[in-house]
Amino acid sequence: MAGLNQRPLLLTQGDPAGIGPELGLRAWLERDQSALPPFAVLGDPDHLARVAKTFGWTIPIAPVEPRQIQSAFPDALPVVPxxxxxxxxPGRPDPANAPSVIESIETAVRLVREGAAAAVVTNPIAKHVLYEAGFRHPGHTEFLAALAAEGGTESYHPVMMLWSEELAVVPVTVHIPLADVPSALTTDLIVLTGRIVARELRERFGIADPRLALAGLNPHAGENGTMGAEDRRVILPAIGILRGDGIEVAGPLPADTMFHARARSRYDAALAMYHDQALIPIKTIAFDEAVNVTLGLPFVRTSPDHGTAFDIAGKGVARPDSLMAALRLAARLGCP
Structure with missing residues (x-):
């Protein structure tokens, strides 16, 4: 477990009708055997106490200020109210809870930026629930980028990395329809993403000379242009620019042969051209342990690699593995 000289982590509540509250409680129960760093939940202490009682868990809940998190953590779950x-x-999402979801995220970012905590770990939210309450951002990550830029002159381009010990993948285009990918995929976007990934691998993950592998968009990476021109027209020029920056880059590679064990040993992160091209391999290899890491922000943010799971919320079957992995990685990246 992280020592008391390290700044704690802040865990947002996520959608309180999902599995986030019970996972936070279970993570605290397993804090010692899972070597978890000190963390606090930003939520409603009474709500968390009710969730714990539902499962018959004896978990002391300690409402705290940020400076009290580390001292409270060994004996109680610290909660910043x-x-x-x-x-x-559980299992009944309600737009009436949107204000608490938003306040939890806003408070976590503010406290981390003030230096009161080392990193933000976010429990899953349900965007459609927030939209019904007037939420204006496309998603969780875009909201974090907007909060990071608030009151300043710099804007941020957040990059989603799915990380595990076995594989790290980055989708260059993310939550858009597959039909829109070819038009959204540009040389500039690939270069920007590759530069951010290489920089964060160096600065956050401590990899001195990051190796990137870029997947082709089309089958067989376009088969020399016979299965699509994007691989030669869009991806290959991006690789040339990144190599000109001094970054080691391989590609464009056929996506169907880049994720077996021997291939993975040749790179530190794979850049995929669209969402499922990235997420299918990592969820196959590390379904319960993968972590969502946001690169390109001025603070560390991780989250479990799953959603709110309303269908199993309150049933006691949700596994905390990914959340605990997110906590450990956040401590590693935020507490060098």
Whole structure:
């Protein structure tokens, strides 16, 4: 477990009707055997106490200020209270809870940027629930980027990395329809993404000379242009620019042969051209242990690689493995 001289982590509540609250509670229960760093939940102490009681868990809940997290953590789950009470029922998402979801994220970012904590770990949210309450951002990551830029002159381009000990993947285009990928995929976007990934691998992950592998967009990476021109017209020029920056880059590679064990040993991160091209291999290889890491922000943010899982919330079957991996990685990246 992280020592008391290290800054703690902040875990947002996520959608309180999902599995986030119970995973946070279970992570605290397993804090010693899983070597978890000190963390606090930003939520409603009474709501978390009700969730714990539902499962018959004896978990002391300690409302704290950020400076009290580390001293409270060994004996109780520290909770930084929100101004908005939570009355959620497991599996029943309600737009009425949107203010508490948003306040939890905003407070976590503010406290980390003030230096009160080392990193933000976010529990899953349900965008459609927030949209019903007037949420204006496309998603969680875009909201974090907007908070990072608030009050300043710099904007941020967040990059989603799915990380595990076995594989790290980055989708260059993310949550868009597959039909829109070819038009959205540009040389400039690939170069920007590759530069951010290489920089963060050096600065956050401590890899002195990062090796990137770029997947082709089309089958067989276009088969010399016979199965699509994008690989030669869009991806290959990006590789040339990145190599000109001094970054080691391989590609464009046929995606169907880049994720077996021998191929993975040749790179530190794979850049895929669209969402499923990246997420299918990592969820096959490390379904329960993968972590979502946001690169390109001025603070560390990780999250479990799963959603709110409303269908199993409150049933006691949700596994905390990915959340605990997210906590450990956040401590590693935020507490060098």
């Amino acid at each position: 929100l101004n908005v009470p939570v009355s959620a029922e």
